[in-house]
Amino acid sequence: MAGLGDQGQTIAGWGNIGVPGHEVLSERLERASADAVLSRGLGRSYGDSALPPPSSREVLGTRLADRILSFDPASGRLRAEAGLSLHELNRLLLRRGYFTPVTPGTQFVTLGGMVAADVHGKNHHVAGCFGSDHTRMVRLRVADGRILEVTRESHPDLFYATCGGMGLTGHILEVELDLKRIPSPWIYAESRRIADIDEFLAALAEYERFPYVVGWIDCLSRGRKMGRGILDGGRWATAAEAGAKPLPKVPSPSVPLMFPNWVLNDLTAKAFNTLYYWKHLAKEKKGLRHPDSFFYPLDMIRHWNRIYGRKGFTQYQCVIPEDSGRDGVVRFLEALTAMGGASFLCVIKSCGPESKGTLSFPRRGTTIALDIPARSGTQALVDALNRVLLDEGGRIYLAKDTFTRAEDFRRMDPRLEQFQAVRDVWDPERKLRSAQSVRLFGDPE
Amino acid sequence: MRVAILGATQGMGRAIARLLAERGDQVFVLGIEPEELARTSADLQAHSPSHMPVGAALCDLADPSTFAAALDAAEADLGDVECVVVTAAIFATQDTLEEDLDRTELLLRLNFTNTVVFCEHVRRRLLQRGGGTLCVFSSVAGDRGRKPVVLYGAAKAGLSHYLEGLDHRHHEDGLRVITVKPGFVKTGMTAGLKPPPFAGEPVAVAASVVRAIDRGTPVVYAPGIWRLVMLVICALPRFIMRKVGF
Structure with missing residues (x-):
């Protein structure tokens, strides 16, 4: 040792x-x-x-600090240490009829991380963000060493800066929130194969009748087929629909080692996307779905990030504001397909209104997320996408970002000033910082 | 099963307590800090399918005068204690211990003398009720004298030896003694150390320990691969052990 x-x-x-x-x-x-x-x-x-x-x-x-400190089965109120994972929470409480009010696309996240990124999910259009809309309290160690119980009433500025503040306002020690009661542990889902971007945007609007909606688009297809993909909508199945069927355990194979960098190229990405599209052979599917496969399809393959090889990858997630309308989304996708960033996965969904989190990512509009392998041209690609995004008045998601330039971020997100003002009060010396805050917010190294 | 656990607030003790609570066993936790015990009790209650409250009592491995009262409290709360698990121990690197005799004395006393004294309390009580299970965490470090764990390993070797003798002497009386020999497990105790190959996760270790308790398996290596690793290490000639770093 x-x-x-x-x-x-x-x-x-x-x-x-x-x-x-x-x-x-x-x-x-x-x-x-x-x-x-x-x-x-x-x-x-x-x-x-x-x-x-x-x-x-x-x-x-923080992941070893994962105790549940109190749970009231009657109200669903939960208080836990910040390292508790959503996976563990779901494993324990989904069967018993409780679910987090907002879940991101992976359950391998901690409660603290969910607050820090103010995560959103398939239900953003109706439920908002995990931190700013659902968290009741965070126990926070601020830079001067004090430990505070921060709520939206006790310290509004600090609370909202913490939700989406990427851990820069203090160490999140504990989180309290109300879990949702669910009628059954199953999801009733509908999915539809979509031919192009116009059909997609229309279907996204139509699917807003579901509390959970997300779409996958083949962002390698151009021209007439641009924006083709699959749209998923769902809600919790009623007890009657689900019957007494218990949830089976879903196997999760693992990518055992780093793939060589050449495995992912334009050809394999294209093949994957075509396959994925035509796997949904029927125009429309309906029925019960396992919540893991509905909410966390990528979790089924552990270490899937290894397929991008040793050089790694980045995810580019942005939101294109509602004002830009259909044309804004099309302009963005056109720019993207023209630049050809081979992406296995490209996810699209509509966002609801902006939450109060000072740096919270979502705002009303359309969010698009795509994986980009890290290569020599990645910086240029992200710069170019950011230029298009800036023209549309959109912004990127900090929890995904590796390549955005500080000046671009500042232009995208004028709320940064307000966030820094809160940090000036609580951490004027910038004791708390990250590689990202050094890169984007000008923190001292 | 009704189980008292010394060390349940942290690491592998926590993982074992959770696993037991989750499958409906009645658990009682023993530890040093009241605040930590309360937090762990609440956590175990949330893990229990029937949301059963979990009792706790102070028990300090550094202070044998707390042992009897703690076990009394466990008996009072559970009605009957069928199984006692001991995961509590302290750890320090060989380099640290070589610089600090007080710490060395403390580590040897807690990990060997006081652990054995605690087990003796348990032995009497379990034998009195006609048997039961005593599951104690020793370590692979006790299997052979090695450079990085000279002192820690010595205490664990003594403990393993004691547990083996106890098994031989009282197996017929219904006492099941389970010696757990974890290899490197990623817990708070080993935080800051670089995990070697075959490092285990507490949840996986807990699962194999609970299986051993259910079956009465006398010696458990966790993760299991360490049985093989130690077999090889124990077979290496002395001139090699003097050269290598492990």
Whole structure:
């Protein structure tokens, strides 16, 4: 066994683009957070949000601090340590009829991370964001060492800056929220194969009758087929629809090792996308779906990020505001397909109104997310996409970002000023920072 | 099953307690800090399918005078204690211990003497009720004297030895003694150390320990691969052990 230190270790986000550094795990966040510059949950943010700044090289890993501190079966009110994973929460409580009010597309996230990224999900159009719309309280260790119970009433500025604040306002130690009662553990879902972008946008609007909606688009197809894909909508099945059928355990195979970089190329991506499209042979499908396959299709293959190889990848997720309308989305997709960033997966959905989280990502409009392998041209591609996005008045999602330039981010998100003002009050010296905040917010290294 | 666990607030003890609570076993937790015990009790209650409250009592491995009262409290709460699990112990690297004699003395006393004294309390109680299970965490470090774990390993070797003797002496009386020998497991105890190959996750280790408790398996390596690793290490000649770093 070796001692403390870097030992040449690197630490990376889900996109596998690493920096020198390591994570120190602790079950006792209150003790361990005293000197830490940043907390990190399960490391599912794609970019550098949960990576240490260059001068520190160490982050506090929270995933062992995962106790449920209170749960009231009558009201669904839950208080837990920040490292509790959504996977564990679902494993324990889905069968018993409770579900998180908002879930992202993976359950391998911690409650603390969900607040820090103010995550949204397939139900954003009706439910908003996890932190700013549903979290009741966060227990926060702020930069001066104090530990505060922060609610929207007690410290409104700090609360809303923390929701979506990427862990930069303080270490999130505990989270309290109300879980939703669900009528059965099954999902009733409908899905539709969609031929082009106009049909897609119309169907997205039509599917808003469902609380959960998400679409996948083949963003390699151009011209007439541009924007073809599959749209999924769902709601919790009623007890009568679900019957007494218990949830089976879904197997989750793992990608055992890093794929060589050549595995993912334009050809394989195109083949995958075509296959995925035609796998949905029927125009429309209806029926019961396992919640794991509905909410977390990517979780079924553990370590799927390894298919992008050692060079890693980034996810580009942006929201195109409603004002830009159909044409804005089409302009963006045209630019994207013209630049040809081979993407296995491209996800599209409508967002509801903007939440109060100071830097919370979603706003009314259409959000598009795509994976881009990290290659020599990736920076240029992201720059180009950001130029298109800036013209539409949209913005990117910090939890996904690795390549956006500080000046571009500032133009996209004027709310940054307000966020920095809150940090000026609580952490004027910028004790709490990340690789991302150094890159994008001008924090000291 | 009714189980008392010393060390349930952290690491592998926590994982085992959760697994037991989740399948409906009645659990009682023993530990040093009241606040930590309360948090763990609440967590276990949430894990229990019937939302059963979980009792707790103070028990400090550094202070044997707390042992009897703690076990009394467990008996009072559970009605009858059928199984006692001991995961509590302290850890320090060989380098740290070599620089700090007080710490060395403390580690040897807690991990060997006091753990054995605690087990003796349990032995009497279990034998009195006609048998039961005593499951204690030793370590692969106790299998052979090795450079990185000279002192820690010595205490664990003594503990493993004691547990083996106990098994031989009282198996016929219905006492099931289970010696758990974890390899490197990624818990708070090993935080800051670089995980070697075959490092285990607490949840997986807990699952194999609970299986051993159910079956009465006397020795458990966790993860299982460590049985093989230690077999090889124990077979290596001394001149090699003097050269290698493990």
